[in-house]
Amino acid sequence: MTNNIKQLLENTINKIYSDIIDDQQVNFTVERPNNDKYGDFSSNIALKLASVIKKNPILIAENIVEEIKDKNKMIEKIEIVKPGFINFFIKDSYFQNIVEDVLSENRNYKKTNFGKNKKVQVEFVSANPTGPLTIGHGRQAVLGDTISRILEWNGYEVTREYYFNDAGRQMRLLGESVYARYMELLGEKLKIPKDGYEGGYIKDIAKLFLENYGEKYRNNQSEKIFIDFSTEYMLRSIKSTLKKLNIIHDAYFNEKTLYDNGKIDEILKKLEQKGSTYESEGAIWFKTTEFGAEKDRVLVKSSGEPTYRLPDIAYHAQKLEQDYDQIIDIFGADHHATYPDVVSALKLMDYDTSKIKVLLHQFVTLVRKNKKIKMSTRKGDFITLDELISIAGSDVVRYFFIMRNMGSHLNFDIELAQKETDENPVYYLQYAHARISNVIKHSKLKEIGSFEDGNIELLKEKEEIDILKVISEFEETMELCFTTLEPMYLANYLHKLATYFHKFYQRHRVVTENKELSKSRLKLIKSIKIIFSNCLNILGIEAPENM
Template identity: 45%
Template structure:
């Protein structure tokens, strides 16, 4: 994990020290180019502020145990530090088993953080590290056959937050929703609406078992009848019902997403994809490369050539496409629109589909690594400790709309990001509404509101003129400074790992440090110089809390 400022200087410092060790060992200088330092934030505060595992990564290149190599690098560092440009930034350097080299930053370096935050404000943490990169994130993409569920809500929060984080780092990002607007499920939708419409028109008949039973189907049928009357009561062709339902549900989905703070740049229709002829053209490319063959009257994709466990049918014996055919064409279209990196966010039921879509990307001539597929694991919701398994409105599932109505957009988004993408998520609707320090949402929001009240209370103190940062000496003050300093690195780490939870976890750490400080120290204390320095410090916490939560699409209240 690299960034500007001290990190850049540290990488250079480590590289020079490694070169010195190689010279002493009479190893070729070219070897040092194979040894690229990586920096990380240690999990334990006792292990310093910044750490590198360079000695462990490169020990085989020098035929030396990692710990011995680390000590050799450490010796070079200690000899070079007094004359290095970073001599005033580093308090000490330590080596820890099994070969970590840990850097402890000086308090004079930490004080610089306050000036940077006050100068950059809402841009603190922003960088150009992803400039020139074009990425497309396709997420949610729920079939337009019913309302968005909590599973879609989680995918929406993850995808939109990732887009915000990448954009903050100067990446050109597009959010895209793929509309599966044709096929069997759409026909079931049309038949379901037709059956409910006929019921509303007084036709007594049993509702077929294979239809969608959600209450929303009745809502659509009522709307259909209101607008079009009874003139289609004898209509056998489901097209008008299907198209009405598609439009109705898509409007519903768009509204839910808008209210959830998610806006897509592109809504991409599968029907339009098929009509464009792009599916046949994409399959022809794969066939020309020798990856499609005929067997048992069907066309098969030779996906095993790219590591899939078996070849896949791409055109059935009746001439119809499998799901894979339009997906291949769709991904080719993504690349042809100029995206160098593609991110797909799917639900857990699609896990087995990853090898075949990765195979398809390679068969089309693109790098396997250019496509990242994230599987957003399941969500379980409780209400007062009881599992919520039924929806009051739909009768089958908990909808995103119900969660937004129950806890609000900000709390809902926060909750959907409370675990890593690959982890199963559980939360209780009652607990996340509680005004309790046990509630992680409230914990962060309260830190922000508390700082606003401090700033309001001390309006006579100017936050813009000079102040003495070296008056901040308490452990809790230095802890906050250390965490504030990490924010730019955290944003980069979150983007590199495609994991918004990294930012949320950091927000919790920062709020915890603030609450710990506030419990022990008065901000507006009797000594004016110290009071001013503390006001600057807590204002910087407020700025970074707001910056971080903005990346997650969560707003912060000034009052609780």
């Protein structure tokens, strides 16, 4: 819609001012003004043009309007205002027609094929299985899955991938911590290792271990089985938590693969050949300063063990060798310093890094009555994602995690999340959907019958046209979500849609003695319902028929 107007203006100035502007880009905008006295759409094109061709913007505006006047049948009138804005007023009939479009396209309304079935991999969560997922992981999980859904809506083929490492120091500590609890269950004195894990889940694993293996591993701390058993347990638990949020990864990629298939060595060798590494103090360093970093980084520790950086590079090299058209990584803000190194290394080896897109999200603070709840992962002193889901429910958790833009800190108000009242924005949305379902049900009782023949031209009330305008924004909202990969816009949009529906509902009855009008309004609310349902579906939130 906005794009149509923009195109119209673009064509117009190319026609009238072709000699003056030739191939100069005029960076004008078309937007929906917040004040409706400025029309449905407004453009600053004349103001922008004024600085290029040194003419009075009002005059330019007049020339443009003269050219498009009466040529577009959806435009009711055009006004030129003060500094030089051009304001467009659209005919009601245009908005009324949207109802028919929505009803006929239904689930596919304004679905796009921008992706043309291109393959995109979205990597998210990727927490090592040392403990239950935290609230922070939750935000990433929901973001990753919602972004995947947005991509799918736009015709991409998405692979959701989870990267983890079940080797290394952290996992060793996990095994030792479980061992300590195991020995405790066998009546020994508890000796939790230094920096070990103290959360209650360790006891659960130990207990299950005991049930499976009895006393067989008494005094066998070094047994790898503690790590393997714990890893398997934690991965199962993580998957089950994600499933509660309706999130299922297509692939779990273990870092170990990169050692087994020689990728780590290969990459290290390549970097050495490029002369970008050197040895110092027994470690192998990567000359990151050559790419603008403050300091060089260690790739291989003096112990001979690589740091996380080297496998990260190898992993991404491998991703780029597969036939993905795009790679999306979702990381917490604490990773913002590390990924540029990965990209530099890949560039150095002539990989096409333009395929990689990194999205960083800020952290989550759990809040109760305006007070921060402090948490410590190691001590196990935290509310897990799993607990949060059981307290607040999947729909609320999903909505809360994407209702703020990912770049800003999120305060998760645990009390608000539990409220099943109008204070909770999720219920506000779902209630609107349920209400529509109910009205349609009611219309059947009143024997309105089929409303397929409802006349959309009867939708003339301000509240009706207003909500149709909101529906017309769906397309550009989705496009914004797609280009920015920021689901927040859709959350805000849904709230707006609900507001306008409730406003309409408050002032006008759908089912009345007037059968013709009832039918047209039923058509209207049915189309609203479809938009709700489509949007909620993209957000992975249920659209209930009743509540």
